[in-house]
Amino acid sequence: MADPKIRRALLSVSDKTGLLAFAKSLAERGIEIVSTGGTASALKAAGLNVIDVSELTGFPEMMDGRVKTLHPRVHGGLLGIRGNAEHEKSARDHGILPIDLLVVNLYPFEATVAKGASYEDCVENIDVGGPAMIRAAAKNHDSVAVIVETEDYARLLTELSENDGATSLAFRKALAAKAFARSAAYDAAISNWFAGVLETPAPEWRAFGGKLAQSLRYGENAHQSAALYISDRGRAGVATSRQLQGKELSYNNINDTDAAFELVSEFDANVPAVAIIKHSNPCGVAIGGSIVDAYLKALASDSVSAFGGIVALNQAIDKSAAEEITKIFTEVVIAPDATDEAKAIFAAKKNLRLLLTGGLAESRAAGLLVKSVAGGFLVQTRDNKNSDDLDLQVVTKRAPSPSELSDLKFAFKVAKHVKSNAIVYAKGGATVGVGAGQMSRVDSARIAAWKAAEAAKAQGLDAPLTIGSVVASDAFFPFADGLITAADAGVTAVIQPGGSMRDDEVIKAADERGLAMVFTGVRHFRH
The missing domain is CATH 3.40.140.20 (AICAR transformylase, duplication domain)
Structure with missing residues (x-):
């Protein structure tokens, strides 16, 4: 069967980033746009011809928008197998129109939890219709393309341009894989939040999910593959830091840098603290009257092991600290911030990686640690006891x-x-x-x-x-x-x-x- 052309798209998004330009590009290709709630309002305000989902289903959006896409005319349009006589007859009998493209990004549940919202707000940001549609479209990827992230808008438009308005099966498979993974990570976030709310240390089922931050060249050793995923944007650290310079971080760099930053985050942000790490163990740690004072005291603890190590600081790096740090070879420097003078000094060391986090990793915060074992994984709460x-x-x-x-x-x-x-x-x-x-x-x-x-x-x-x-x-x-x-x-x-x-x-x-x-x-x- 020839690759299906996209003739009808259903757009229902929480994140409106890039939405108008993307929808205009679809409309210019003659694609009919069906949409819901705030998405439809935004598109109509931009002058686009949009069919409300209520027109498609024959039912109004109701119950504060909780019920709008949970309808056979939506799910039939997504799940119906093209070329299947029985499916096509059912569609004709019940006025179900095929939907060739689904664009959904989910209610911002993770972000709502991260900002410390109330229980009621968190529950209200649990998406139901979105995941249901995503799974339906992804299951029927033989005919339907599904987009769950705004960064894939450009990829889809390129695909349409290169395939005369159609999408390839390989492309749809890749989108479906991402869609199922996104839905799984979303549900994992919800289930783990509930476990925390209910203070259930060992729920019957446990799931974890994360967003790819970086594919790594290899793992601890060259024959191992590896990648870094983000699971908690609410806690500052190496996973969410900005890398200002230097070559790509390795698996071992990330592991050691995390150990260093977690350590300096133990100390009061008003007291300059520095940790120098080698192979995830500290070879020197100190507090001082200034960041450079703390660094020099930490270095003195074991200046031999410090060579080629990781340096973590709990305050912004200034010029004098940068000058001292760059006197020996250092793999990674991580801190909440750095002055322009410090950045300029580090810039002269092309292989040094400089990471800025924007804050410290709250040492007393609750959280989970996961370790794989043969046939399963161990889960424990973070060691958040502070000697103070x-x-x-x-x-x-x-x-x-x-x-x-x-x-x-x-x-x-x-x-x-x-x-x-x-x-x-x-x-x-x-x-x-x-x-x-x-x-x-x-x-x-x-x-x-x-x-x-x-x-x-x-x-x-x-x-x-x-x-x-x-x-x-x-x-x-x-x-x-x-x-x-x-x-x-x-x-x-x-x-x-x-x-x-x-x-x-x-x-x-x-x-x-x-x-x-x-x-x-x-x-x-x-x-």
Whole structure:
């Protein structure tokens, strides 16, 4: 069968972007336009000849527009198989006209939820007729073309120009695939919203959807394929950032940049904070009196590992910070904003990627994390506990001093973003040693102390940076050996969740060494 020409189109859109120009192009090709509600009004106001859907169905739009396209003359026109004698007879008998093109973009449910609208407004923005029509048209893609995004208007017009007013089957198949995926992602957003409203942590069925943001050259390794999808436009981050310069981001770049930005977003936006990440683990994190001060303190923690790393900042990048960052090779820099002077400095480094997010990723926000496993996937809520909000319990004879307490909270924020088993030494609002991802917690403590000693050598210091520092552990010390290792490295205070069967043994070891120790009651495993 020859490719079908488009003679009749049904337009019903929430997003009116590009609508008038697109509809005029259809009309110029002699295509009859049927439309609904506000779409029809907009087209008529522009002088286009439009048939109201109520004329097509013989029923008025009713119930505040909830019922307008849910009618056999609409769905019959979309679903009827061309060339099928029985279908065509039914169409003639019931006055059903074929619809060759459906253009629908759905009520903005996701955007309504993202702006914090009321329950009633969110429900009112659940589209019913739109998804029903989309699925009908997509199922009958052998004859019907379906458009669900404004960016496909130009593609359709080009297709019509190249095919004498018709569309190819390959084109319609591609549109149908996108239509089903859009409908699925829309329903996933609704079902997940309902699960959140009902406070149902494990609904019987769980679905996720997202919009393609970027096809990637490969995944973690060259033999793996990968892509980045956007699922939450309401939360600032790497997925929704603007890339101002530099080559295309890789899978590993995105993964590491996300880890860096999530970490700096833990800190108050009024306190300059910088995180330098390598392989999704922080090699240096600091707060300071200025962004450049915080960067230099973070760099000093491990200047060797920082080479070729990711730098995240929680404030706008200024000229002095940009000058320091560009002194060594850096893969990606991500921040809420950057001054024009900073942008000019980065522009001289053509391979450096600069990402601007417009804000921080709210660390206390609720959300879901998903990880695939063989035959399924794991889902958990985001770890949104912040050490500033925790009720810390002093368990040793000595309580931490104000400066120690400040560093303890800082170190625990960082430990939350270090692969477990995690040990973080910190002093003066900066990491001085990080131990990550070891099978033994005591090994993490030893590695972090060794890193601190190496950093001291690099700075020409005689004593390790751990002297006078504090230490954070993401989970409890199962034995006293990890704490003793930290004490031997020179720490004066400890923060850990507590909860071990040997807590008394660990507390005793801390008291014997004059350490202050606090329990958080919250752990931060990160696997």
